[in-house]
Amino acid sequence: xxxxLLQLSSxxxxxxxxxxxxxxxxxxxxxxxxxxxxxxxxxxxxASRSRQQAVLQQEKDDxxxxxxxxxxxxxxxxxxxxxxxxxxxxxxxxxxxxSFLIGPAGDIVERYDKIxxxxxxxSETETYRESAGFRPGTAxxxxxxPFATLGxxxxxxxxxxxxxxxxxxxxxxxxxxxxxxxxxxxAAHWQPLLRARAIESGAWVLAAAQCGTHDAVRGKQxxxxxxxxxxxxxxxxxxxxxxxxxxxxxxxxxxxxxxARERVPSLTHDRDFTGP
Numbered sequence: 001x002x003x004x005l006l007q008l009s010s011x012x013x014x015x016x017x018x019x020x021x022x023x024x025x026x027x028x029x030x031x032x033x034x035x036x037x038x039x040x041x042x043x044x045x046x047a048s049r050s051r052q053q054a055v056l057q058q059e060k061d062d063x064x065x066x067x068x069x070x071x072x073x074x075x076x077x078x079x080x081x082x083x084x085x086x087x088x089x090x091x092x093x094x095x096x097x098x099s100f101l102i103g104p105a106g107d108i109v110e111r112y113d114k115i116x117x118x119x120x121x122x123s124e125t126e127t128y129r130e131s132a133g134f135r136p137g138t139a140x141x142x143x144x145x146p147f148a149t150l151g152x153x154x155x156x157x158x159x160x161x162x163x164x165x166x167x168x169x170x171x172x173x174x175x176x177x178x179x180x181x182x183x184x185x186x187a188a189h190w191q192p193l194l195r196a197r198a199i200e201s202g203a204w205v206l207a208a209a210q211c212g213t214h215d216a217v218r219g220k221q222x223x224x225x226x227x228x229x230x231x232x233x234x235x236x237x238x239x240x241x242x243x244x245x246x247x248x249x250x251x252x253x254x255x256x257x258x259x260a261r262e263r264v265p266s267l268t269h270d271r272d273f274t275g276p
Contacts, residue, residue, distance in 0.1 A: 001034050001035050001078075001147040001148065001251070001252045002032050002033055002034050002035070003033060003034070003035040003036070003037065003206065003230075003249070003250050003251070003252055004028035004031070004033035004035070004036045004037070004247050004248070004249055005037045005206055005207070005208040005228050005230060005241075005247065005248040005249075005250070006021070006024050006025070006028065006036065006037065006038050006208055006228075006245075006247055007039065007208060007209055007210075007211050007226060007228040007241045007244075007245050007246050007248070008020070008021060008024070008038065008039055008042065008208075008210060008211070008245055009210065009211050009212040009213070009214060009224075009244075009245050010039075010041065010043070010044065010045045010210060011044075011045065011214055011215040012044050012045060012046035012052075012055065012214070012215070013044075013055070013215075014043045014044050014055055014057075014062075014063060014064055015063065017042065017043055017044065018043070018063055018064045018067050018068075021038060021042055021064070021068070022067060022068065022071055024245075024247065025038075025068070025071055025075075025077075025079070026071070026075070027247075028247055029075045029077055031249075033077065033249075034077055034078060034147075035077065035078040035079075035080070035147065035252070036077055036078070036079050036080070037079075037080040037082060037176065037178065037206055037208040038068075038079075038080065038081055038082045038178065038208055039082040039083075039178045039179060039180060039208045039209050039210045039228070040082045040083045040097070040154055040155050040178045040179050040180040040209075040210060041082075041083055041084070041085050041097070041180055042064060042081055042082055042083065042084060043056075043063075043064035043084045043085060044056060044085050045180060045210060045214040045222055045224070046085075046214075046222070047221075047222045049132075049133050052085060052095065052133065053093075056085050056086060056087050056095060057086065057087060058087045058088070058089060059084075059086050059096075059098070062084060062086060064081070064084055065081070065084060065100065068081055068102065069102055069106040069107075069108070070106060072102045072103070072104060072106050073104070073105055073106025074106075076104040077104055078101070078102070078103060078104060078145060078147075079101075079102040080099070080100075080102075080150075080176055080178070080208075081099065081100040081101075082099060082154070082176075082178020082208055083097050083098055083099045083100075083114065083154050083178055084097075084098055085097060086098055088135060090135060092135075094132075094133055094134055094135040095134050095135070096113050096134065096135060096137075097113065097114040097130075097154060098111055098112065098113050098114075098137075099111065099112040099113075099114070099152050099154055099176070099178065101143055101145075101150065101152070109143055109145075110141055110143040110152065111141070112137065112139075112140075112141040112152035112154070113135075113136070113137025114134070114136065114153075114154040114155065114156070114157065115136055115138065115139075115140070115153075115157055115163065116136065116157050116159070116160055116163075117130040117131035117134060117136050117156065118130040118155065118156040120182075120185075122182050122184045122185060123184060126182065126184065128182070130156070140152075140166055140167060140170075142167055142170040142171055142172050144171070147252060147254075148173045148174045148204070148252055148254060148257075149171045149172050149173045149174070150172060150173075150174050150175075150176055151164065151167030151168070151170070151172030151174070151175045151203070152167075152176055153167070153175065153176060153177055154177070154178055154179070155177070155178065155179040155180060155181065157177070158177055158179070158193050158194070158197065159189075159193065161196070161197065161200060164197045164200065164201050164203075165200065165201070165270075167201070168200075168201035168202070168203055169267060172201070172203055173203055173204065173254060173257045174203060174204040174205075174206060174252060175198070175201060175203050175206070176206055176207075177197070177205060177206070177207040178207065178208050179207055179209045179210065179225075180209065180210040180224045181209060181224060181225040181227075182224070183223055183224065183225045185225075186224075186225025186226075186227060187225065190225060190227055190229075191227070191229065191237070191240075194207055194231050195231055195235050195237065197231075198231040198232065198233060198234075198235050199235040200266070201233075201267070202233045202234075202260040202264065202266075202267065203233055203257060203260075204231070204233055204250075204252055204257065205229070205230070205231040206230055206250070207228055207229045207230075207231075208228050208248075209224065209225065209226055209227060209228040209229075209241070210224040210226070211224055211225065211226025211227075211228075211241070211242075211243055211244060211245060212224065212226065212243060212244060212245070225243075226241055226242060226243040226244070227240055227241055227242070227243070228240070228241040228246075228248050229241070229248070230248055230250040232256055232260075233256050233257045233259070233260035233261070234256070234259075234260045234263075238250055
């Protein structure tokens, strides 16, 4: 499957982001993409909870989801919307960070809510409390498609190898890691973590990322690491983006997964143990 990973620099204006994302999907389809992937929070990157409350919508009303579903149907493509920030109607007011797999008929094939929340003090001046604004998901998700079985995850999930082990044991051949990584942690850990997840699982890892400085109508600007990446099941980095919006290309094959898992069949070697 010819796949295109879109590296974006989304703002806190969902309508503006939809127009840019749709144009880049159209360009990727024109170049032969049958599977297109977007980053985490494709619809809105914002450090302001008040701005999010003002512009985010519930799933049934979200303009990005509706627009991209229509585009997938018109072009007959598979589309991974890395995630959308969505209102949930929850009493505590927290949002969902939700990934969508859209089929070529424009249908929602599967959803995944980010499980692990990024509650981290990266530096003296950079602190994140994702759980203050977002409700964590509770269910891991694997979905079969005609070209591969996909395991869904989002950004900070990357640091929890047990999730990917479970996805691989459930049949995942391609692990999706849409992200909006911090520049500090990205520079230190992004590449080795992505390669590790591929090597441990014998699976493709596709990580479409947000990049650059994100314009904000209200509140402080946010900066993300970029460096979207496609990693093969043996751990080779086949494509890596820089720090500006661009498209990465990769041709997925199940044969590469089979070969990696035959050479090192570690997924068949798990053992129960006691302690510590």
